[in-house]
Amino acid sequence: MSVTVRVPAKVNVQLAVGGARPDGFHDLANVFLAVGLYDEVTATEADELRVTCAGPGADQVPLDRTNLAARAALALAERHGLDAAVHLHIAKDIPVAGGMAGGSADAAGALVACDELWGLNTSRDELLAICAELGSDVPFSLVGGAALGTGRGEQLRPLEVGGTFHWVFAVADGGLSTPAVYREFDRLTEGTEVPEPVASQELLDALAKGDATALATAVSNDLQPAALSLFPTLADTLATGRTAGALAALVSGSGPTTAFLARDAESAKTVAGALLASATCRAVRVTDAPAPGATVVPVAQAQENA
Ligand SMILES: C[C@](O)(CO)[C@H](O)COP(=O)(O)OP(=O)(O)OC[C@H]1O[C@@H](n2ccc(N)nc2=O)[C@H](O)[C@@H]1O
Numbered sequence: 001m002s003v004t005v006r007v008p009a010k011v012n013v014q015l016a017v018g019g020a021r022p023d024g025f026h027d028l029a030n031v032f033l034a035v036g037l038y039d040e041v042t043a044t045e046a047d048e049l050r051v052t053c054a055g056p057g058a059d060q061v062p063l064d065r066t067n068l069a070a071r072a073a074l075a076l077a078e079r080h081g082l083d084a085a086v087h088l089h090i091a092k093d094i095p096v097a098g099g100m101a102g103g104s105a106d107a108a109g110a111l112v113a114c115d116e117l118w119g120l121n122t123s124r125d126e127l128l129a130i131c132a133e134l135g136s137d138v139p140f141s142l143v144g145g146a147a148l149g150t151g152r153g154e155q156l157r158p159l160e161v162g163g164t165f166h167w168v169f170a171v172a173d174g175g176l177s178t179p180a181v182y183r184e185f186d187r188l189t190e191g192t193e194v195p196e197p198v199a200s201q202e203l204l205d206a207l208a209k210g211d212a213t214a215l216a217t218a219v220s221n222d223l224q225p226a227a228l229s230l231f232p233t234l235a236d237t238l239a240t241g242r243t244a245g246a247l248a249a250l251v252s253g254s255g256p257t258t259a260f261l262a263r264d265a266e267s268a269k270t271v272a273g274a275l276l277a278s279a280t281c282r283a284v285r286v287t288d289a290p291a292p293g294a295t296v297v298p299v300a301q302a303q304e305n306a
């Protein structure tokens with residue numbers, strides 16, 4: 001028997017970062033928006049824990065127990081006193097090390113898939129607690145939609161979204177390590193007073209109204225200077241998207257994927273065309289938001305996708 005779960009990528013429409021905490025993490029006001037790029041995790045009964053991965057960037061994904069999907073299965077099995085004898089296959093479509101929470105998506109997907117496969121019926125709250133142990137972005141991958149993350153980003157408040165937003169993502173040639181980007185943030189802000197991270201009311205209102213123009217003026221990412229410092233050519237990608245008519249251009253989370261908010265589907269196509277033609281990125285993806293969180297794929301559909 002197999003269970004397949006589909007999990008979305010995210011963009012951070014606001015990422016306000018506070019000073020470094022004693023535990024090395026940073027307090028955040030993190031406004032997550034799930035977007036329509038998905039990984040699929042299939043859990044199948046097996047003699048022992050095994051991970052396979054296919055799709056763009058699969059060669060950069062570890063297949064041992066450091067894989068976040070494997071860690072999720074082990075954490076769930078341990079809670080229930082089980083052996084994590086499962087084959088996890090990841091069909092990857094979310095850029096690897098791109099700042100779109102791909103590994104987190106796989107962790108949330110593995111958790112839901114194993115829970116279903118093993119017939120555990122773990123409560124939502126318990127699943128969210130396991131997610132938070134696995135990583136700061138993992139709880140949001142489970143819930144999807146839009147949410148404000150506080151603490152290190154793991155404490156979620158769901159947010160209302162009043163419409164569809166059109167996005168273009170430019171996948172960079174290379175990756176960025178999330179801890180390295182936070183370290184660069186610390187270096188760049190050294191000796192300055194880092195304000196408490198606070199969610200922008202203007203931004204939350206724009207999301208609730210589904211107003212792309214208002215959202216575009218309110219988006220912000222405090223990690224963007226750090227990502228640009230480590231990956232300076234991203235400035236060219238951002239400029240290309242802006243010139244092509246994007247309402248907003250920003251680095252997605254810790255980068256190096258860049259995100260462009262478009263007025264409508266037509267404008268998204270124009271922005272995507274300009275980015276592709278510019279050769280300032282490796283690939284371009286056009287999609288909508290919000291997207292649902294981790295969802296079990298009906299068996300017939302999973303077989304069709306395989
Ligand atoms: C940049 C974001 O993707 C925005 O959503 C997240 O803040 C990163 O979330 P993530 O990849 O799930 O990160 P984690 O696996 O929890 O942490 C990886 C590393 O990132 C840094 N980190 C992460 C989250 C946070 N609030 N403060 C941090 O300083 C820490 O160095 C940590 O050791």
Ligand SMILES: Nc1ncnc2c1ncn2[C@@H]1O[C@H](COP(=O)(O)OP(=O)(O)OP(=O)(O)O)[C@@H](O)[C@H]1O
Nearest residue numbers: 067068096097098099100101102103104106137178
């Ligand atoms: N299932 C997984 N998929 C991708 N990478 C994984 C996975 N498990 C572990 N990793 C490791 O984690 C690193 C970061 O990958 P990931 O794709 O999650 O980055 P990211 O999208 O930038 O994360 P975030 O946006 O949450 O900071 C990879 O370079 C890889 O070594």
